[in-house]
Amino acid sequence: MWSLLLFVIIGLIGSEISVDALNCTVRPKGSSKFPKTFKFGAASSAYQVEGAWNVDGKGPSIWDEYLHEHPDLVKDGSNADDSVESYRLFDSDLKALKELGVDHYRFSIAWPRIFPTGYVNSKNQKGIDYYNSVIDKLLANGIEPVVTIFHWELPVNMQKFGGFSNSFIVDHFVDYAEQLFSLFGDRVKTWLTINEPNEMCKFGFGNARVPPMIVAPGIGEYLCYTNLLKAHGATYRMYQEKFAEKQRGKIGIPCNVNYMFSNDSDVTNRGMDFEFGIIAHPILSKSGDLPPIVLHDIAKNSQEEGFKRSRLPSLGKYWTAIIQGSADFLALNYYTAGQIERPTGPVGAIPSFDRDNNLTSTPHAFENCPQASTYLRFVPEGLEALLKYIRDKYDNIEVKMTENGWSDSGGLDDYMRIEYVKNHLQAVLNAINDGCNVTSYAPWSLVDSFEFLNGYADKFGFYAVNMTSPNKERTPKKSARYYKKVIKTRKLNHKV
Template identity: 65%
Template sequence: MWSLVLFVVIGLLGSESLVEAGNCTIVAKGNLIFPKDFNFGVATSAYQIEGGWNADGKGVSIWDEYTHNNPDRIKDRTNGDSAAESYRLFDLDLKALKDLGVKHYRFSIAWTRIFPDGFVHSKNQKGIDYYNSVINKLLANGIEPMVTVYHWDLPVGIQKFGGFSNSLIIEQFSDYAEELYKLFGDRVKTWITFNEPHQICKSGYGSEKTPPMVGAPGVGDYICFTNLLKAHGAAYRLYQDKFAKKQKGQVGITLDIWMVFSETNNKTDIDRAMHYNLGLLAYPIFSKTGDFPPILLKEIEKSSFDEGRKRSRLPSLGEYWTKVIRGSSDFMGLNYYTSRFIKPATEPEGENPSTERDYNYQSQPDKNWPRAKSDWLYCIPEGLEYLLKYVRDEYDNVEVKITENGWSDDGELNDDKRIKYYQSHIQAVLNAINDGCNVNSYSAWSLVDNFEWNQGYTEKFGLYSVNMKSPKRERIPKKSAIYYKKLIATRSVPNGL
């Protein structure tokens, strides 16, 4: 049933492709070669690969503290203390990047490696030297650095003041971003302020799944979203005011989303779900009016009053911040992995209050979709094409960068399922480009097998395997690395090796 409905939904979007739902395939439509200005790269994040958690003056992040104090929360009781040792062995990563032939490398800067307690007066020169070395080596080899300012590893020194639950984070983050612009902006031309605000706020503030484990559903997450948007807007405006004219770079944000399909092909359900999902962060930045989506403001205010509150759990951003935030991104970064079918919940979902209850949909995958090692990750490439077309139509065809897309397994070198995932999803991107979507780059997740947060090292996303038993941490190319290298060289989507 689910798969048949999926054909209908895609058909309503005007796609001419024939989709084989459940087989992780999508048929090419239009041009078979990517545009000349389209760039391929790979992505990583600091905590997941760098190791050296306390080396050379680095301070303590909330993920350092969390994994050390709560090893039972990590599936294999590991942590990122050493990981792939990229802090010590970046040249191995550089060799892999060169072998792949990527145009750009998306990585994040560890806040505490440069400012150990989180505040800019605590500058650590050895950390600065490390990132200068990374950036310079990339550029010397024709690889553009794409830098994420914040990828989840908040300094403990900042969290002591409440982190994203305290409006002080706006100036704290802006100070941090300004120093990065000063230090590296002469060479870094693509900045991403935040990676996956949904995960930062919902998992860390709306629940206790990840640090800082605030666990205030329906309240803490919305406070976090609000402060994060303001911090992003402030950091963007600061760049425009002080650095853009001379440095000529771009500043954007990366949003994460599961694409949604309607069980009953109900466009109203899809639109509402997308506003609660993507729109919560995208609408304030990329819409013509700004602020949170009107349907969210209206529904959550009503729910708040029904709960006996004096004010909404999600108040309007107000005139000043709406102006600051609206238009505060030169591009929309998108992390896409998978999709879900939705239908209105027959009974209230989640705690009262909670974002789940506000959302009020049940979601589930098609049982025929191929599943990765991660229990949430299914291969549904048409979801990516659908998402890009939705952004095209809803947000005035803003420039889009695919900043993450990938597949997990047990780490096997003959990773044919990963190849099939990449093949179908990169084809989905090309289909969307052929249909007028303004997409100009793709970053595969991930360069190397790394620490996958609460899953530890039990799930592998890398194009390269890492010999974790060796102090040399040798990088071993998987079959998918060879495939991706061929794709980059030909600028087309090969059927296989």
């Protein structure tokens, strides 16, 4: 899932739409029905729903460790030790999925549940049995498993050596992924490698806002980006070499993109390169490597700051060749949009990503649009514009929507969630009608769960969970009834 961190991410994609023309809604354009091949799903992640944090041989993750030591970091002081107990109660989740009638279910595998130390010589059979059971039950009920290899649950041992700031992680991540392909690839045909690189690297290694809580702005996040891209690319190549011919699966990387509007195309293009392009360009572009403006400006700033070499160097010919083209599709997480502008002077500390990016959020952007219980604004027009941008920029690569959701403080009469889903699905349908290669949609989230730094205070689920009951019963909200009708009819205009 998107890790709702309460921090607005500035600068992503430019737009041909005037900011003044936005009205926080999407009007239908073209066909009113989704294609027969379009797939509807739902999404979750292991840490947020499984609970059982130390049960049946599971090792600790960096999130387990840090939130045990710093409960004050979370909005309501909670953690995911038990969460909604999907490890014990997956059949309850399966019942909800069947009620909705989804085509697929996105979930993640907890690295330390099957390899407690992180190293592949520490195989935990009970963890493997659990995921085998989940996959088999989904398939037995006609639901495709879509599996995220890594959704931030880094084993503590891996972080002792720096985690994604140390190049050693590349080989160990590939080893881990190879085991997953061997164990589950006969049944899993859609894989997502590393969830939301931007959030993980910037907030984990630059600003110390989430585990591993590294304070190294302008350096740490770039080490993370580089090693993450290498781990993703090497995993893709390994799959092609060892598994693709027999298993015939597909691999993508899920990127969270907050579409950023501006009336200045230079500003928006720069924002795109620094936020989305830093991951997308090396993987999806025809030229490969990092965006030229990113390489140039960080090298220039590094020199001016007295460094002997760039804080973010080129990936080089070897790694550029491995990373370029290392995705069969783009997995896209979209929640909201923003607006950016050039500052009157340099911004951010020396060094820092903010100073390299050199853009700021426009004050009071979209303040007339509804706001969720978190910072999220209701801006579905950003999703339609983003999908068209990806179509034009990246040769209309297949896009799978892997997250999209609305938070509230709870309750079954969640009419705003219905409006959010309806408008964002309309944005997807409009984009499809305009030639965009969007093939699936998995909203966040199936059930109310642990929302990282927001704890249980903010709800994203189609199903409410009775957290005080031993069986933590799942109860459908009005949004679940609406989404069920959409899936059944493949149309959006339903009353609930």
